[in-house]
Amino acid sequence: MPLYAYRCKDCADFEIQAPMGQVREAVPCPGCGAPARRRFTAPNLSRSSSSAYRLIESTARTASEPAVVSSPGTGRRSAGTGITRNPLHQKLPRPD
Template identity: 70%
Template sequence: MPLYSYRCPDCADFDVQRPMGQAPDSLTCPGCGKVSARRFTVPNLSRASSSAYRLIESTQRSAAEPAVVRSPGAGAGSGPANITTNPLHRKLPRPD
């Protein structure tokens, strides 16, 4: 459903969600009760793809409900998998 914006002459702006084409030209303000005129705003369009939306939703969902790992995956803890044999890598600084 679209979101319609109204401007109260005394209070702040407020939004109302109504079915398409069924929003009146004026409503009473929920704060003070005065008549508020509907105002024109830009549509809320996004150019993001559906995969971007899925990523955003999963990130928001994981903030409140993080995935719980009960055990390490297969092969974890068996030591470093990528050991280099390049002698120049020995000269690189190592973390303490």
């Protein structure tokens, strides 16, 4: 069921779950009992579990905090082995 947000003039905002189509424009505030008007918000239908939302979150995070590495890492090549491991390549002429 979707969440509907309401705002009481005296208390804080609160949300209630109601079946779609049975939402009311004003409900009694759980804090003081005064009628609280409905707040119109973006639909909040399990956004946090969708892959699209995760992509938006990660994109926004990397925009302000890029993932920075402190070193280039070890990699697969170690120093001294050169580019190739084929022993036949050792006989090829080398530049001076």
